[in-house]
Amino acid sequence: MKKLLLGDEAVALGAINAGLSGVYAYPGTPSTEITEYIQNHPLAKERGIHSRWCTNEKTAMEAALGMSYAGKRALVCMKHVGMNVCADAFVNSAITGVKGGLIVLAADDPSMHSSQNEQDSRFYAKFALVPCLEPSNQQEAYDMMAYGFDLSERLGEPIVLRVVTRLAHSRAAVEVTEPKAEKFLSPSTDQWVLLPGIARKKYVKLIEKQDAMKQASTESPFNKVEAAASKTGILACGIAYNYVKEALGSDANLVKISQYPLPEEKIKALAAKCEDLIVIEDGQPVVEELVKGLLGAGYPVKGRLTGDLPRTGELNPDNVAKALGKATGAVFAPAKNMAARPPQLCQGCGHRDVYAALNQVLADYPDHRVFGDIGCYTLGALPPFQSLSSCVDMGASITMAKGAADAGLFPAVAIIGDSTFTHSGMTGLLDAVNDKANITVIISDNLTTGMTGGQDSAGTNKYEAICLGLGVEPEHVRVVVPLPKNMPEITRVIKEEIEYKGVSVIIPRRECIQTFARHARAKKQ
Amino acid sequence: MKKDIILCGVGGQGILSIATIIGEAATKAGLYLKQAEVHGMSQRGGDVQSNLRLSTEPIWSDLIAEAGADLIISMEPMEAMRYLAYLSKDGKIVTSSKPFVNIPNYPDEAALQQELDTLPSVKLDIDTVAKDCGNPRGANMVLLGMAAPIIGILSVESLREAIATVFARKGEQIVEANLKAFDAGVAYKRGT
Numbered sequence: 001m002k003k004l005l006l007g008d009e010a011v012a013l014g015a016i017n018a019g020l021s022g023v024y025a026y027p028g029t030p031s032t033e034i035t036e037y038i039q040n041h042p043l044a045k046e047r048g049i050h051s052r053w054c055t056n057e058k059t060a061m062e063a064a065l066g067m068s069y070a071g072k073r074a075l076v077c078m079k080h081v082g083m084n085v086c087a088d089a090f091v092n093s094a095i096t097g098v099k100g101g102l103i104v105l106a107a108d109d110p111s112m113h114s115s116q117n118e119q120d121s122r123f124y125a126k127f128a129l130v131p132c133l134e135p136s137n138q139q140e141a142y143d144m145m146a147y148g149f150d151l152s153e154r155l156g157e158p159i160v161l162r163v164v165t166r167l168a169h170s171r172a173a174v175e176v177t178e179p180k181a182e183k184f185l186s187p188s189t190d191q192w193v194l195l196p197g198i199a200r201k202k203y204v205k206l207i208e209k210q211d212a213m214k215q216a217s218t219e220s221p222f223n224k225v226e227a228a229a230s231k232t233g234i235l236a237c238g239i240a241y242n243y244v245k246e247a248l249g250s251d252a253n254l255v256k257i258s259q260y261p262l263p264e265e266k267i268k269a270l271a272a273k274c275e276d277l278i279v280i281e282d283g284q285p286v287v288e289e290l291v292k293g294l295l296g297a298g299y300p301v302k303g304r305l306t307g308d309l310p311r312t313g314e315l316n317p318d319n320v321a322k323a324l325g326k327a328t329g330a331v332f333a334p335a336k337n338m339a340a341r342p343p344q345l346c347q348g349c350g351h352r353d354v355y356a357a358l359n360q361v362l363a364d365y366p367d368h369r370v371f372g373d374i375g376c377y378t379l380g381a382l383p384p385f386q387s388l389s390s391c392v393d394m395g396a397s398i399t400m401a402k403g404a405a406d407a408g409l410f411p412a413v414a415i416i417g418d419s420t421f422t423h424s425g426m427t428g429l430l431d432a433v434n435d436k437a438n439i440t441v442i443i444s445d446n447l448t449t450g451m452t453g454g455q456d457s458a459g460t461n462k463y464e465a466i467c468l469g470l471g472v473e474p475e476h477v478r479v480v481v482p483l484p485k486n487m488p489e490i491t492r493v494i495k496e497e498i499e500y501k502g503v504s505v506i507i508p509r510r511e512c513i514q515t516f517a518r519h520a521r522a523k524k525q
Numbered sequence: 526m527k528k529d530i531i532l533c534g535v536g537g538q539g540i541l542s543i544a545t546i547i548g549e550a551a552t553k554a555g556l557y558l559k560q561a562e563v564h565g566m567s568q569r570g571g572d573v574q575s576n577l578r579l580s581t582e583p584i585w586s587d588l589i590a591e592a593g594a595d596l597i598i599s600m601e602p603m604e605a606m607r608y609l610a611y612l613s614k615d616g617k618i619v620t621s622s623k624p625f626v627n628i629p630n631y632p633d634e635a636a637l638q639q640e641l642d643t644l645p646s647v648k649l650d651i652d653t654v655a656k657d658c659g660n661p662r663g664a665n666m667v668l669l670g671m672a673a674p675i676i677g678i679l680s681v682e683s684l685r686e687a688i689a690t691v692f693a694r695k696g697e698q699i700v701e702a703n704l705k706a707f708d709a710g711v712a713y714k715r716g717t
Contacts, residue, residue, distance in 0.1 A: 173558065
């Protein structure tokens, strides 16, 4: 049976039909739709497959590793920067090894459509010494789930599955297979205690598995060779394969790479019959660097490092065609009457009232800085508010404000969303409390994870209790309702808490207007 | 035969519903299809677009190349012109004529309309037409109706059927209202 699926949905359905027992994830573009699909799928519901959102990627990775320990198949999903958050658990999961199949899905975002950097998750797979699968299309994304779980169980190692935005968020028809049964509970009898004495032995084992991983890449049905008469050989990685085929059709002399570690023999064979190679890969020049090492300094290898493809930004049919000497170019000149239309906070959004109040109060403090965080409210950096001085990573608003306050900056204000606060802000707030840092923290609580489309937020109804529990003084945990009519009260509260020499937390709380409208519609129907 | 279509507008204007309907019709017609969407941050009132590729042959790239689009279907006149680099030599633009102004530096409207008229474009105040049909939220269906006879690889009737299928779970009234808006769009293009 064929089904029209987003790349993310193909991953989700592929996992369910491969006998998945749990998905663990924190929302993040472009990975969010995987978990949402599983949450709404009838078979997943019937089987009771775990799919509730986790507090962050680290808790997700660890819970998935626990499910794998118990013998069942688990999937962890995140956007690429989530790999940084779960890196400790992820890298060590390669040392412990796995029991039930474990797939770590990283959705990379070249061109930073909704992200802070272009980091390439294939580096993480190499860093942890585990295989990486990189589908070129929706069908492979589906097929690689069952394949990946089998490979994971055969090798006893986690598998990274790397997708990019253009695959995650593109639909195509996928041939769907019959669902397999879940694995039975069968906890590992091996010791997963990474004391140095045990970890050293396990690390040697991981190194010994490298040959089997290379062998798997050589034999992989996803790494294929296509021959043509050309003197230039092409290494087409993941989705890049499509752009190469779009430009050259069957005239491509190539190795398609969709499973790592690199299929070295195939690459060497291609190099031997060509005069040069061009590496076409979305993201960073991971393969280009490796292949330069593999083939030696004398063999010409082109790619992003040589300028044949752009060093930054995602691949597209145009820059790939150009690199292959097939560029066509635009017919129509760019429009004269044109303006950029950046995203903005919704009309009626509570974050707007928070920024309006904050700007009003801070106008009296010329040396103020507002440290921002990751979410819809990052848009407060743009006109008309232009309130923010920084936005770095999940939770950094509180800790950066603290560091700046330690240095003597006043007033140091942090603004963070409810979901981001529970993801990575709580530990930083504890540091600030223990140090009696002179900061004002605003937890702008819209009762949801807004930016990614309104997923449940882990701390809803718990924020005052969390702040008090971490030691913020009760009289300096203030709740307000961000509405234009409450402006006098909100500005007064902000002013009072800035003037307080210590940690204060202000919680403006009003539901996201997108989820509010959705709930209202659901009630009506 | 293949058709490459860029659907565009401002986040929240309903271009993904148009994509869903064309996708449904294409799937039923047994065509190959790829549809790249934009999710995430830009959906918050920013420019959004979807690349829709339909073909009787297998399709490789999820994205349309420059000068590759047979059709630009836009919910907003300036947004229609944002993707001119992708319009093919014989390509056409079908767009709403009514600016959606949510930025302070929106271009001069008369100059914008004039520039649009120099391009191979068809434009219509779809919001007003939708209101006149008694379906103010159906402007995207009016637009789809305008584009329907130009899409070519799919019949107008197959798109009508797809609207009925896609909106079926929302009830007969919604289906009827959307079909009425769609028909008004089709009628405009045919000059009746």
